[in-house]
Amino acid sequence: QQQVKQSPQSLIVQKGGISIINCAYENTAFDYFPWYQQFPGKGPALLIAIRPDVSEKKEGRFTISFNKSAKQFSLHIMDSQPGDSATYFCAASPGGFKTIFGAGTRLFVKA
């Protein structure tokens, strides 16, 4: 019940395309859903986050879609660029405590 399942494990997208990463959870107590971006040798960096009271949040080329009834949320990267090549983690937490991370998605954007 504490797991956050993330897919796909890896993703290859052409430059300018849309990258889509999906996550699913079971614990209905989760109320904060952040996405982190991690480059090799660096710590994760917060990209964008959403609360369950909204179904979508957009920041620049990054959009989170949230489906509360299905207990799923996804990250969309529009106009993907080679500089977006990184590992992306979804996460969830009940009130910010005990954050649970997904297993990660390695994104490669081909130039």
Place this chain on the structure above:
Amino acid sequence: EAGVAQSPRYKIIEKRQSVAFWCNPISGHATLYWYQQILGQGPKLLIQFQNNGVVDDSQLPKDRFSAERLKGVDSTLKIQPAKLEDSAVYLCASSLSPEGYEQYFGPGTRLTVT
């Protein structure tokens, strides 16, 4: 604004030896976390501090791992004795909010146990 600082960046030890990692959070951040990230996996929370008190340490292997945060600022994570399966990147993060929203991560310490 300076980020989360960690040291050392790399450490190689033999099994059964001890090791310690240090973290200095962003100034003013009351909440501090230690995560373990095994290669190819997401970070796993080991311990969460609010100021110098422990909020959650349910996933900390207390028979070998210990952590402290003296004076509510810097923190140290220790492993004694280390096992091969402890090879991982140890990440420190801090957050301004007590609830842990918007966590800022340090670069991590890569530990190799041989």
